[in-house]
Amino acid sequence: MFSRLFGKKERAGPPSTGGRRVYAIGDIHGRHDLLEALVREIGRDVVETPPLAQPLLIFLGDYVDRGPGSAQAVDMILRLQGESGFEIRALKGNHEEALLRFLDEPSFGSTWAEHGGSATLASYGVQPPATRTDPTAWAEAAAAFAAVLPGAHLDFYRSLDLMAEVGDYAFVHAGVRPGVPLAHQEERDLLWIRGEFLQATGPFGKVIVHGHTPMEEPQVTPHRLGLDTGAYATGVLTAVRLDDEGQRFIQARVNRAAA
Ligand SMILES: [Mn+2]
Numbered sequence: 001m002f003s004r005l006f007g008k009k010e011r012a013g014p015p016s017t018g019g020r021r022v023y024a025i026g027d028i029h030g031r032h033d034l035l036e037a038l039v040r041e042i043g044r045d046v047v048e049t050p051p052l053a054q055p056l057l058i059f060l061g062d063y064v065d066r067g068p069g070s071a072q073a074v075d076m077i078l079r080l081q082g083e084s085g086f087e088i089r090a091l092k093g094n095h096e097e098a099l100l101r102f103l104d105e106p107s108f109g110s111t112w113a114e115h116g117g118s119a120t121l122a123s124y125g126v127q128p129p130a131t132r133t134d135p136t137a138w139a140e141a142a143a144a145f146a147a148v149l150p151g152a153h154l155d156f157y158r159s160l161d162l163m164a165e166v167g168d169y170a171f172v173h174a175g176v177r178p179g180v181p182l183a184h185q186e187e188r189d190l191l192w193i194r195g196e197f198l199q200a201t202g203p204f205g206k207v208i209v210h211g212h213t214p215m216e217e218p219q220v221t222p223h224r225l226g227l228d229t230g231a232y233a234t235g236v237l238t239a240v241r242l243d244d245e246g247q248r249f250i251q252a253r254v255n256r257a258a259a
Pocket of ligand 1: 094213
């Protein structure tokens with residue numbers, strides 16, 4: 001009779017966060033306006049349903065590029081690290097990788113600009129080169145960028161994590177390579193992978209919470225949650241609230257026309 005009670009443990013109900021309340025936020029891409037609205041929504045949620053312990057706020061990367069407020073979005077995250085009641089974890093996206101590469105290798109600027117890097121420079125008050133392929137102009141832009149980039153921002157970009165694990169969940173920017181244990185995943189896959197991960201059904205070792213590939217709606221399968229709703233283009237920034245009760249999406253949105 002006891003074997004029925006204490007027999008093989010099946011996971012009943014939703015995946016566990018080990019008792020923590022977790023909020024994870026998808027790709028911001030310079031939309032500090034949406035980040036501000038979303039953090040307000042999350043703050044409201046915490047007040048309405050207070051967690052037992054300090055909640056965890058996890059950012060999935062791609063803070064910069066495309067939208068107009070890259071520097072402002074990073075300022076906001078740094079402020080949250082100092083002042084809020086949240087424990088903050090910030091992950092690295094492929095766009096932060098590009099920003100760091102540009103600082104080391106100014107000629108990479110022409111490639112970075114094709115992926116929205118000029119908007120990041122402008123958000124720091126640096127005029128992007130008029131011609132994308134002029135190496136001298138990019139060297140000057142990189143020097144100007146290095147001169148104005150606050151030390152706290154450089155430290156932030158350099159100290160971003162590749163993965164965060166909480167209970168049954170693992171948080172990454174892009175995804176994981178199927179068939180490879182989480183502990184052996186490579187940075188390139190964590191920051192860049194798309195098709196091989198998105199087409200795989202899983203399991204992946206843990207439930208993967210990720211951004212990187214924009215979709216109209218948040219993606220939910222038993223083995224992954226995709227939070228990138230293309231905030232830059234759509235005006236919709238998505239977070240998910242996770243705890244041992246379940247999963248709930250929280251979104252901030254503005255009219256497309258106002259974006
Ligand atoms: Mn990305």
